[in-house]
Amino acid sequence: AQSVTQLDSQVPVFEEAPVELRCNYSSSVSVYLFWYVQYPNQGLQLLLKYLSGSTLVKGINGFEAEFNKSQTSFHLRKPSVHISDTAEYFCAVSLSGGYNKLIFGAGTRLAVHP
């Protein structure tokens, strides 16, 4: 079975500082990896995904993530955050792409302070 661990439940950071949100997964087979963002009382928006190929994936809003197979990690990074990045971030895995079921991590609350 697959599982996802998001190591930080909350990450406070000052505006324009860099940030890393950590995600580790467990699976005995190959997985696809996703990062989603959720703003209050809204659904989820896809930030980026890793299916295959280059291990460095660039997404929307200046976010990027690196797939590290040996460490089974898929950490999300942004070099300079904005107040508007304050939201809940979810890491997720899927066995064979998005139309198979997603297993979500517990989420990380990113709070950007002025």
Next chain:
Amino acid sequence: GAVVSQHPSWVICKSGTSVKIECRSLDFQATTMFWYRQFPKQSLMLMATSNEGSKATYEQGVEKDKFLINHASLTLSTLTVTSAHPEDSSFYICSASSSSRKISYEQYFGPGTRLTVT
């Protein structure tokens, strides 16, 4: 492209009544739809997966007689919470995906429906 809507966005109902939530894919055909439940400050938990024209597949621990899912067309799935109780109060989110080439291997999420049972 790939927009998913949900209706209503917020609903309040009395204990013992039933409530229906609609999930629509507006600009693509959704061969598969998923229903999730999210409690405050928690992650999304998959409730069921439905394929158009087939019975839904429920996750372990989800009561299929209480949470009725119908995926009658390639653009519409409904979730009916029957005989709702206060513990059913939650945020329900649907997602849709398609096996077509343009939208590959990705789930598109609706904005969610806040259900409050009094």
